[in-house]
């Protein structure tokens with residue numbers, strides 16, 4: 001190799017590097033899109049699940065709870081509450097309806113939201129949906145969330 005770093009050498013490094021990283025970018029984009037396909041269960045997003053997500057947002061459930069790790073740490077993780085409650089939307093509905101349970105010292109209680117039956121069924125369907133999302137690392141790591 002010559003001692004001098006010529007303009008044409010610099011140009012080759014520039015073009016070669018650009019091509020290399022552009023190809024790497026394409027390969028990683030392809031890899032990501034394949035990985036997303038494996039986790040995707042968007043067919044499970046029904047009208048009811050969409051309404052449930054709205055109920056979830058309007059009532060700011062995430063202000064106290066986490067959902068698949070995101071949110072507040074005041075109340076239990078709900079990404080897998082459907083599994084924790086024995087794969088039962090009725091149990092989730094019953095729980096939300098029965099709050100608050102006061103008078104247990106040291107226990108935090110969830111407020112009453114006065115949701116309609118339709119909203120209760122929808123938010124339970126939404127929590128069932130979240131429990132079926134295939135997260136990359138099987139999050140939450142255990143049944144307690």
Ligand code: HEC
Pocket residue numbers: 055056059060061062063064065074075076078081084092095096099101108109110111113123
């Ligand atoms: C003000 C804070 C707060 C908000 C907002 C809140 N929760 Fe809760 N939630 C709690 C607390 C505290 C508990 C656990 C204690 C209890 O038994 O009430 C809980 C428990 C639950 C549980 C049972 C979890 C378990 O593993 O036992 C479900 C299901 C639930 N909440 C759903 C919801 C939904 C749906 C919303 C929105 C409509 C919501 N929560 C909004 C505080 C909150």
